[in-house]
Amino acid sequence: MLTDHSMSDPVMGKIQRTATIGIWLSTGAVAIALTVIFYFLATAFSDSDMLARELSAQLDLDPALTQLPTSHAVLAAALWLVMDVIGVVLLMTVRQLFVGIKTIGIFTPQSALQLRRIGWMLFALGPVSIILNALTGTLMKYWANPNSLSIEIALEDTDVYAIVIGLVIVAVAHIMVSAAQLSEDHKAIV
Numbered sequence: 001m002l003t004d005h006s007m008s009d010p011v012m013g014k015i016q017r018t019a020t021i022g023i024w025l026s027t028g029a030v031a032i033a034l035t036v037i038f039y040f041l042a043t044a045f046s047d048s049d050m051l052a053r054e055l056s057a058q059l060d061l062d063p064a065l066t067q068l069p070t071s072h073a074v075l076a077a078a079l080w081l082v083m084d085v086i087g088v089v090l091l092m093t094v095r096q097l098f099v100g101i102k103t104i105g106i107f108t109p110q111s112a113l114q115l116r117r118i119g120w121m122l123f124a125l126g127p128v129s130i131i132l133n134a135l136t137g138t139l140m141k142y143w144a145n146p147n148s149l150s151i152e153i154a155l156e157d158t159d160v161y162a163i164v165i166g167l168v169i170v171a172v173a174h175i176m177v178s179a180a181q182l183s184e185d186h187k188a189i190v
Helices: 009-046 048-058 070-103 109-144 157-189
Strands: none
16 A cells, blocks of 8 residues: 555555556546457448448538448458557556556656656647648548548647646656756655
8 A cells, every 4th residue: 555654544445445446447448449449440341331330420421421342341440449448558558657646656756757747748648649640531531432532630729738738747747857866866865
């Protein structure tokens, strides 16, 4: 359990409960994300036409693509799922952060490093989302009509939120590095 006794027991109890809830929620979210990834990959191989309709709806393609060869469906699903794979890695890092907070404490170099990784991954979600949506949409439009090649780049509000919040988390992680050093210095003095 936590070895830092500088905080009062009620605060430590709240931290322990919050970390436990975070571990369970992040584990459940990873399971859900892996299920979605499996579903899209299985659909790409088993029912590529359904995947074509699904991706057309997600990308607001007009006219919608109703049929795809399996190879195209697998490529489209792989591109589309990059965001989900980044999300799984992000959630696993969040889970590691909660486990570390529960077992070691908050102001540790490991927590700061994991928080920094979370911030940069969250920051990356915005640009990666923009690029992947544009690339997947362009391929789907080209497959629908090879004589008409166009690209649409859309900046959504969630992309901007991810970038800004990611940078805030990175800044907090830098502060946590200093806090972890102060905590270590305090322990050395005592």
